[in-house]
Amino acid sequence: MKLFAFLYHTLTGGFLAYRVLMLLINAATFPRLRPQSAAPGVRVSLLVPARDEEANLRRNLPGLLAQGAAEVLVLDDGSRDGTAETARQLGARVLTGEPLPPGWVGKTWACQQLAQAASGDVLIFTDADVTWHPGALGAVLAQLRHSGADLLSVWPRQRNVTPGERLLTPLAELPLIALFPLPLLRFPVPAASAANGQVMAFRRASYWHLGGHAAVRGEVLEDVRFAHRLRRAGGNLSLALGQECISVRMYRSYPDSVQGFGKNLLAVHGGHRALLALSFAFVLASYTVPWLGPVPGARRLRLASVAERLVTNLIAGRRQPADLAEGLLGPLTPLLMLPVYRRALRRQVTWKGREYRQ
Structure with a gap:
């Protein structure tokens, strides 16, 4: 029993210290975009893969078109709604997607086709549910120029409306801000990398040097x-x-969040189901168990389980009272994530009408 208490205290205490350190480092070092006018002379292609995205395009495509890019291309990836017609009516150039070849994931194939049709020196892939506000393109180009990056990936600020979507959706920011050490990008450690397919801005030459999306054709976590x-x-x-x-605004409900996170979670764990199960056990022990009874370091762990989401939201720029109140969900997060883990353990997952084997 003493050995168990020692191991529990050591592992959870070490994890707590690491999270605190990452939050402090990333709060001080993470670049934040600021609205500004786009510099002239850079030809930009804004590229939107779209499958059944009529509603999102009505909301978000006007803002994208207003950025002043050289072209905005929308690829209709076999949609069963009015995606293509809506995009044309709003003023985008619409491409009709070719049938999905064997070995490709739907999104990677759509992005590959968009890149082949694009003429920009900078290729920016962005999802249909992403909202671009005034000055966003200028901010992206400024950060791309300032950083000297071949690829700039942006984490959009989460906009959650209903109580159901607040349960899990904000967790999309937590691994990056609370677990990923941003300064590692300065060192030649390829495995210490992160990116977000919601917004990825490539220099054209770098994109094609890597082989385009064909290089990650079968990856769900492309x-x-x-x-x-x-x-x-x-x-x-x-x-x-x-x-x-x-x-x-990624998902509109708790079930939508479960579906969305469930398709990626196994890939996040390297495709290893044992590691996935171990991950769930660890977060349950760190976030929930301290509230159920006396365990070593319970007070610190309880405080951390509540504070982590709150601090993460502050760093991400989500400061409304409802955003900050999400911290109270910390102790329940592993239980809320249980359906996600169960979905991730399946041999096949379905996403937007397509089945993928994991």
Whole structure:
């Protein structure tokens, strides 16, 4: 029993110290986008893969078109709604996607086709549910120029409306801000990479030097794999927080969040189901168990489980009272994530009408 208490205290205490350190480091060093006018002379292609995105395009495409890019291309990836017609009516150039070839994931194939049709010196892939606010393109280009990056990936600020989507969706920012050490990007450690497919801005030459999305054709977690390949090839990677420039409303309910996170979680754990199970046990022990009874370091762990989401939201620029109240969900997070873990353990997952084997 004493050995168990020692191990529990050591592991959870070490994890707590690491999280605190990462929050402090990233709060001080993470680039934040600030609205500004786009510099002339740079030809930019804004590229939107879209499958059943009619509603999102009605909300977000006007803001994208207003950025002043040389072209905005939307690829209709076999949509079963009015995606293509809506995009044309709003003023985008619409491409009709080719059938999905064997070995490709739907999004990687859509992005590959967009890149082949694009003419820009900078290729920016952005999802249909992402909102670009005034000055966002200028901010992205400024950060791309300042960082000297071959790939700049942006984490849009989460915009959650209903109580159901607040339960899990904000966790999309937590691994980056509370667990990923941003300064590692300065060192030649390819595995220490991160990226977010919601916004990825490439220098054209770098993108094609890596082989385009064909290089990650079968990857569900294509954004992170692209970042790994870029760094292994000696390219420069930069990350930024969208703040008031770029926002996103990813999912509209708790079940939507479970579906969305469930398709990626196994890939996040390297495809190892044993590691996935161990991960769940660890977060349960760190976030929930301290509230159930006397365990070593319980007071510190309880405080951390509540404070982590709150501090993460502050760093990400989410400061409304409802955003900060999400910290109270910390102790329940592992239980809320249980359906996500169960979905991730399946041999096949379904996303937007397509089945993928994991």
